[in-house]
Amino acid sequence: MLASAAAAAAVGVAALLPGRLKPKPTPRLLKRLATASSSASTPPSPRSGGAGVEAEADTTPLFLRPAAHPVAAASLAAFRRRAAELVPDSAPHLHRHLRWLLADAAARDAGADPALLRAPLGDLESLWLRHVRDRRPFQYVVGNEHWRDLVVAVREGVLIPRPETEAVVDMVAKVQGFEAGWWADLGTGSGAIAVAVARMLGPEGRVFATDVSEVAIDVARLNVQRYGMQDKVEIRHGSWFEPLEDLKGKLMGVISNPPYIPTEDLPGLQPEVGWHEPKLALDGGKDGLEHLLHLCEGLSSVLKPGGFFVFETNGNKQSEFLVDFIQTKWDSSFRDVEAVLDFADIKRFVTGYRR
8 A cells, every 4th residue: 555655656756857767776775765654654753763864964954055966867856756755645745845855955956967956865865754754844854944924944952933923923013113112032932033023123123032942042043144133133042031131111012932732731742743843842831831821920020011912822721811810910910911813713822911
């Protein structure tokens, strides 16, 4: 059954390639293909390694590396066929990922012979095997995620930005006078929110982005520099409000997408998330509320009167609890506290204003 699916996939991909005879796989490649194909139905243990698959040494996102590796067009086409054979027709998203991998790896004149790639062909094969066999998120394979109108660099150790999180940027844009305000993005991760908000601000506007993870700090700085936002975004290393002591009472807004998944739910996450994305950015403690409650506690000290806040949550019950909690404990400090729906009609966000 797997062999039939792989053969069908190979035929479909071959139709897109120049008319060349399919090269006969070497014994080593047959062994690697068989290992990866068998694991499609039996996933490996979390973060398992494997013969023939090594982690890439270069952490630079693939699309930012120089195209310095000439590869014969026939060899590139053969790699594409081999890679497609690992993917059954029932997984069209993996075929899309293969096209994405090749697009990011090749220079603009990829039709030339030899083609110029941003990584050796052997490295691409290792990356692809880790994605298909070890369930490594594709965003970590290529080193980026397309988010709003940005191409955000990511790497292992940094949470991959989600589509639903894009909504917080739209919420910021609806705040009266937001362009001139000072904003905090707490737990910035890749810096996606900070960069997106900064691009909308006027000359006086600023974003202060904090994170306790040094890996996240490095990646956020990379994304800030790539979009030329160094004068708008200040990256600060530390936990939540700790790096913002000098900004108490001065912020127009606080944004955060904190860890909110209950600890006991982590083992049930899909492998791409639970095995590879950082626990530091996922684990919200016993009820998933540990960090969200901490953020609520610190809000009134950093927001100026009229200041806005938006937190992303695990949805529905968690958002409803936070709304009730804030309204009950700090009714005199905040107004218009509410749960806001995401595009799937889940109460994903909690928003409000400082009185």
